[in-house]
Amino acid sequence: MSSTPPPGPGGPSSSGIARRAFLRFAVATPAIASGACGSSTPQPPPTTGFLTDAERRALGALANVILPPDDLPGGEALGAVSYVERTLTAFDVSPPAIFAGGPYSGRSPFPNDDGTPSSNFPPNDFKNFVPLDRYADAAWRLTIFGSAGLMGGGPNDAVLGAVVGLRDKIRNGLAAAEKTAGQPLETLSLADATGIYKSLDSDFRDLVYSLVCEGAFSAPEYGGNKNFGGWKLAHFEGDVMPYGFSQYDPAEGVYRELANAPVSFPNPGPDPEPVNDDTWSFVRTVVSALGGQEFP
Numbered sequence: 105m106s107s108t109p110p111p112g113p114g115g116p117s118s119s120g121i122a123r124r125a126f127l128r129f130a131v132a133t134p135a136i137a138s139g140a141c142g143s144s145t146p147q148p149p150p151t152t153g154f155l156t157d158a159e160r161r162a163l164g165a166l167a168n169v170i171l172p173p174d175d176l177p178g179g180e181a182l183g184a185v186s187y188v189e190r191t192l193t194a195f196d197v198s199p200p201a202i203f204a205g206g207p208y209s210g211r212s213p214f215p216n217d218d219g220t221p222s223s224n225f226p227p228n229d230f231k232n233f234v235p236l237d238r239y240a241d242a243a244w245r246l247t248i249f250g251s252a253g254l255m256g257g258g259p260n261d262a263v264l265g266a267v268v269g270l271r272d273k274i275r276n277g278l279a280a281a282e283k284t285a286g287q288p289l290e291t292l293s294l295a296d297a298t299g300i301y302k303s304l305d306s307d308f309r310d311l312v313y314s315l316v317c318e319g320a321f322s323a324p325e326y327g328g329n330k331n332f333g334g335w336k337l338a339h340f341e342g343d344v345m346p347y348g349f350s351q352y353d354p355a356e357g358v359y360r361e362l363a364n365a366p367v368s369f370p371n372p373g374p375d376p377e378p379v380n381d382d383t384w385s386f387v388r389t390v391v392s393a394l395g396g397q398e399f400p
Contacts, residue, residue, distance in 0.1 A: 154192045154271060158288065160185050162278045163312075165289035169301045170316040172294055177333045179316045187319025187328030192271050194248060197233070202244055204325045205232040212347045219351035219360035226346060230325040270311075277308035339376050341365055 155163065167179030194201045210228035213221045236244065245253035250269030251261050258267040281289060285300050292300065301309060319328030321338065329335065335342050350361040361367055388398060 153189065155185075155189055155274070159275065159278050160189070162282055162289040163188060163274070165292065165297050166278075166281065166301055166312050167316045167319075168294060169298050170313055171320055176337055177330075179320055181330065182320040182333045182337075183324075183328035183330035184316040184319035186330075187322065187326055188274065188315050190327030191315070192248060192274065195245065199233045199235040200241070200244065201233050201326070202236060202240070203234045204230040204323060205234050206230060208346055209323070209325070209343050211342065212344045215347050215351040218355060219353035219358075221347050228325075230323055273308065273311055277304065277312070280304060280308070 164180035164185050167182075167184040169179075171179035171182065171184075173179075173181060190201060206229050208226040208228070209230040210225050212225070214224045214226065216222045242254060246258055246267055246269070248270050250272060251258040251266040253269060258264075261267070281300055281304055284303055285292060285296075289297055289300065301312075319326075320334040321340075322328055322334075323343070324330070324332065332342070334340075344362075344365075349365055349367050350359045352359050359368075363372070365371060391398065
């Protein structure tokens with residue numbers, strides 16, 4: 105779970121680029137957004153919990169550094185803390201809450217024979233987690249609990265040393281952050297919390313950045329993306345199967361597309377969030393740094 109942080113804590117907004125404009129390029133991708141908008145958020149199975157209340161508040165403060173709250177929810181309100189807690193307690197339920205099932209979330213209907221959406225919705229299979237085989241089980245126990253999570257320790261401990269699991273990484277990192285701050289992180293201003301975040305170990309910063317983004321923009325069945333706020337932030341339609349974006353009507357010989365999300369022409373209405381010059385400048389800089397070029 106490693107990722108390269110943006111130009112500054114809190115993403116490109118800290119360098120003058122609108123957060124939501126940047127997310128149009130960085131977030132709305134299949135790798136991060138794997139669910140859909142809907143009318144209600146499924147509640148994850150209960151867990152015994154791992155973090156203390158103080159640790160949850162500290163993690164929430166760091167989540168707001170990664171995704172600062174403005175006129176839209178920040179990282180904490182988007183469910184990043186509950187997502188992290190859900191990850192750390194994945195083995196408290198059976199099957200472990202690692203891989204959500206499928207194929208459908210129940211947020212989109214089956215099509216009628218003529219290609220129009222029906223009123224028949226499938227059940228939400230995303231909330232039913234898939235059992236792990238013994239290899240995946242061992243790998244995830246090693247990831248979450250470290251070498252102590254496997255009988256006999258990690259397979260490479262003798263060469264590389266014991267593996268530190270996510271539980272210890274998160275707990276130790278939060279303790280270091282509060283020690284540096286000298287007070288609870290949630291009592292700091294966003295600017296001061298950002299300064300603390302910048303001073304932390306780079307591996308911990310990368311870990312928190314990755315987990316916060318995953319929590320904010322993943323399917324809500326994983327515990328985050330509260331009220332689909334992350335997808336709304338990125339203007340992402342979410343999972344639309346089994347209906348999809350268009351269905352073929354064999355009687356008429358035409359595809360019936362979603363009126364608000366067609367595939368053969370641009371979405372109707374104005375751009376919900378036009379890209380400003382600062383954002384385009386940032387994108388051009390990234391493209392150039394990666395060896396790409398701009399085409400007219």
